[in-house]
Amino acid sequence: MAEDINRLLEKLNFSEEEATKIVFTKSGSNNSKGFKAWDIGKIMSVEKVNRDVMYRVFKSIWFTKEEVNFVAIKQGVILVKFGNMDDRKKILNLSPLLFDQCLFSMLAYFKDQEVETYAFNxxxxxxxxxxxxxxxxxxxxxxxxxxxxxxxxxxxxxxxxxxxxxxxxxxxxxxxxxxxxxxxxxxxxxxxxxxxxxxxERLPIFCYSCGLISCSTQKCDKEVDLS
Missing domain, CATH: 3.30.70 (Alpha-Beta Plaits)
Known part of the structure; x- marks a missing residue:
C-alpha cells in the first residue's frame, strides 16, 4: 500500500519547498535498542479491551530489564517497543499472551513490512x-x-x-x-x-458455537451443537 501511494505522489508536481527531501540521519538505529527490539501485536477479540489498562498490566507482570512502550497504530495493531533484545525474546517465548482472558497476538517486527501482511492468526x-x-x-x-x-x-x-x-x-x-x-x-x-x-494450555476465551478464538458465543450466528 505504501509503495502504491509513493508511486501516485511521484506523479505530482512539487514546489521548490516541497521538493526538498528530509534525510533520516539518526545514528544507532540498527542497534539492539532500535527496531530490532520491537514487536508488533494485535488483540484477537471482538470484545472491546481497555488498551491503557492492558499496557499497565503487561508492564507490571513482564518484569523487563528496561522499560517497554506501547504505541497504537492503524487497524487495532500495537507496536511494542522493548529496550533490549533479551526482554523481547523472553516475552515472545511466553506466548500465548492473555489480558482479561483475551488473546494478544505478538510477532517480531520487521522493517518496512506492511501491517496487513503480519500473520497475527x-x-x-x-x-x-x-x-x-x-x-x-x-x-x-x-x-x-x-x-x-x-x-x-x-x-x-x-x-x-x-x-x-x-x-x-x-x-x-x-x-x-x-x-x-x-x-x-x-x-x-x-x-x-x-x-x-x-x-x-492458557487458552483464552473462545466461542463455543464455532470454536473460534476471535469470536464471541453471544455474538456468533452459528447455533451450538448439543448432540
Missing part, C-alpha cells in the same frame, strides 16, 4: 494430547500427532528417554482463524483407533 500454544497408547509414545508419534494440529516447534520430554505417562505435551503453532480442534484420531499398527483429546 498464527500463535504458538502448548497442548497436551491424551489417550495415546503407552507403547506408541515416541518422538515420531509426537510429531505426527502434533502435525495434525499445527506446526510443531517443541516437544516437552518428561525424562531422558523421551517417555510420557499420561499425555504428550507439544508446542504447536495454531491457526486461530480456524475452529479449535478437539480430538485427534490415532491408529496404531494393529489398526485400532484411539480418540485422543486435546487440551490447550
Amino acid at each position: 498464527l500463535i504458538p500454544f502448548w497442548v497436551r494430547i491424551f489417550n495415546i497408547p503407552l507403547e506408541c509414545m515416541d518422538r515420531q508419534v509426537a510429531m505426527d500427532v502434533g502435525s495434525a494440529i499445527g506446526e510443531v516447534i517443541a516437544i516437552n520430554w518428561h525424562d531422558r528417554d523421551g517417555g510420557w505417562t499420561k499425555y504428550i505435551q507439544l508446542r504447536v503453532i495454531i491457526d486461530t482463524s480456524k475452529s479449535l480442534r478437539k480430538v485427534v484420531q490415532f491408529v496404531n499398527s494393529e489398526a485400532v483407533v484411539s480418540i485422543c483429546a486435546i487440551k490447550y
